[in-house]
Amino acid sequence: MQQLALSVITLLLLVHGHEGSAVGDPGMKRDGLRVAFEAWNFCNEVGFEAPHMGSPRAADCFDVSSKYSKAHIMLNHSPHIDDQSNTATSGYSLAHKVSDSDNELGIGKPKPGIISELALHNPDLYAVEKELYLGSLCQVPDKPNPWSFWMVMLKNGNYDTKSGLCPQNGKKIPPFSQPGLFPCFGNGCMNPPTLNHGKTELLGDGQTMRGWFNGTYELEADLGNGLDGISYYEVVWEKRVGVGGWVFKHKLKTSAKYPWLMLYLRADATKGFSGGYHYDTRGMLKTLPESPNFKVRLTLNIKQGGGPKSQFYLVDIGSCWKNNGQPCDGDVTTDVTRYSEMIINPETAIWCNPKSLHNCPPYHTFRNGTRVHRTDQGRFPYEAYHVYCAPGNAKHLELPVGTCDAYSNPQAQEILQLLPHPVWGEYGYPTRMGDGWVGDPRTWELDVGGLSTRLYFYQDPGTTPARRIWTSVDVGTEIYKEDEAIAEWDLSDFDVLIT
Numbered sequence: 001m002q003q004l005a006l007s008v009i010t011l012l013l014l015v016h017g018h019e020g021s022a023v024g025d026p027g028m029k030r031d032g033l034r035v036a037f038e039a040w041n042f043c044n045e046v047g048f049e050a051p052h053m054g055s056p057r058a059a060d061c062f063d064v065s066s067k068y069s070k071a072h073i074m075l076n077h078s079p080h081i082d083d084q085s086n087t088a089t090s091g092y093s094l095a096h097k098v099s100d101s102d103n104e105l106g107i108g109k110p111k112p113g114i115i116s117e118l119a120l121h122n123p124d125l126y127a128v129e130k131e132l133y134l135g136s137l138c139q140v141p142d143k144p145n146p147w148s149f150w151m152v153m154l155k156n157g158n159y160d161t162k163s164g165l166c167p168q169n170g171k172k173i174p175p176f177s178q179p180g181l182f183p184c185f186g187n188g189c190m191n192p193p194t195l196n197h198g199k200t201e202l203l204g205d206g207q208t209m210r211g212w213f214n215g216t217y218e219l220e221a222d223l224g225n226g227l228d229g230i231s232y233y234e235v236v237w238e239k240r241v242g243v244g245g246w247v248f249k250h251k252l253k254t255s256a257k258y259p260w261l262m263l264y265l266r267a268d269a270t271k272g273f274s275g276g277y278h279y280d281t282r283g284m285l286k287t288l289p290e291s292p293n294f295k296v297r298l299t300l301n302i303k304q305g306g307g308p309k310s311q312f313y314l315v316d317i318g319s320c321w322k323n324n325g326q327p328c329d330g331d332v333t334t335d336v337t338r339y340s341e342m343i344i345n346p347e348t349a350i351w352c353n354p355k356s357l358h359n360c361p362p363y364h365t366f367r368n369g370t371r372v373h374r375t376d377q378g379r380f381p382y383e384a385y386h387v388y389c390a391p392g393n394a395k396h397l398e399l400p401v402g403t404c405d406a407y408s409n410p411q412a413q414e415i416l417q418l419l420p421h422p423v424w425g426e427y428g429y430p431t432r433m434g435d436g437w438v439g440d441p442r443t444w445e446l447d448v449g450g451l452s453t454r455l456y457f458y459q460d461p462g463t464t465p466a467r468r469i470w471t472s473v474d475v476g477t478e479i480y481k482e483d484e485a486i487a488e489w490d491l492s493d494f495d496v497l498i499t
């Protein structure tokens, strides 16, 4: 009997172990939440801090405990008692791990042993060291690696070419003048936002936990006067103790001064570089997913799309490898960020077509391995691609080609943007424009690993293909670029499964 029980357990472990989670908090179900915030400027740095806001990194991490015994918690979970009164159900408390003073750390504020001399007056480096420190406060021991938090990432697309703040394909360049090429209203347009933080707390019912971040890029704005004419972002997270999972409710609004904004929820690597970030990072991916063996599961409920320019990414994957296929090592002149994402806004223009081949990858690979060249008009699925752009430092590109923006990352980048299309259906992705859009909330199980293994990415001829190991998996939108556009969505059940 005991042997049978043991083999049943072994069998269960085998079946379960087959699809292990790569994230520390599978499906966002853990009561003791770990969530952090980061704001990036145009080239994924800080540049300068907003007055009185500290370094744009913050975290909200806590464990849930019961004031009573374990037996009492079990009782509380019984539906009979749940229905009675607050007194029977208010036995929980939250033990926070990050203090207000930790979240307020910013340049000029020393923290011996945490913030180095070099970083003390350097806004870019200060943010890096603050993120590592917040990561240590939130860290959860686990196998194969400890992990720290989900990351809310906010990015301002303004670029002041006269600021000298961003490199060109990873190479430092002096300030230059190119009016109209990038959005910028003038001096200071690359500022970080204000950040208001409602630490997670238990609501009056004694069971619902809720916390939030919100703010604006218009530093002088009074949020109490409504949102007309100003930018706004908000993330609210909510869950009942012991029930279901966290729901992350997002809002993003652009303004005339800030028409290009991005807001994502990211599962980033727990160490090393994450997508687009050339410093040591902290995150949620205790195991790094590698193509083709992983899936992404999530529930997405889009309430407002953000207008025709909202590039809503059902899922975006980010990584880094060199053009010779070698892994990145922090040398920004040869490291290349690689991104691929599916845009599910049905209003998205189809830029890749037979008349604009520079917007298409050189070839498409079907699931069965058959490759078709983009000049094969009968067979190439043009409508499956929004745009392809090549790394600006690639030496052997097939023409015609468009290269990616040279300034918006710390290093060169390569981007492949997909659109819903029947060729992606085999991987569980949407096949029709409008699938999963406003009014069509869905739970997706995407074979991101299978799809990404067949995508085109540039490599120097004759070099060994790079291992496609993804250091970031994100969901959210990039509004590029429109004034007064509003997007609103809920994300839950997020998981990355190793298959």
Ligand SMILES: *[C@@H]1O[C@H](CO)[C@@H](O)[C@H](O)[C@H]1NC(C)=O
Pocket (backbone or CB within 6 Å): 196, 198, 212, 213, 214, 223, 224, 234
């Ligand atoms: C920021 O969030 C808090 C909590 O939900 C809310 O009270 C406040 O009004 C929000 N700010 C704005 C401008 O909506």
Ligand SMILES: *[C@@H]1O[C@H](CO)[C@@H](O)[C@H](O)[C@H]1NC(C)=O
Pocket (backbone or CB within 6 Å): 366, 367, 368, 369, 370
């Ligand atoms: C592979 O799939 C494509 C698209 O479905 C099809 O056109 C092609 O004939 C297939 N090739 C093979 C060898 O089965």
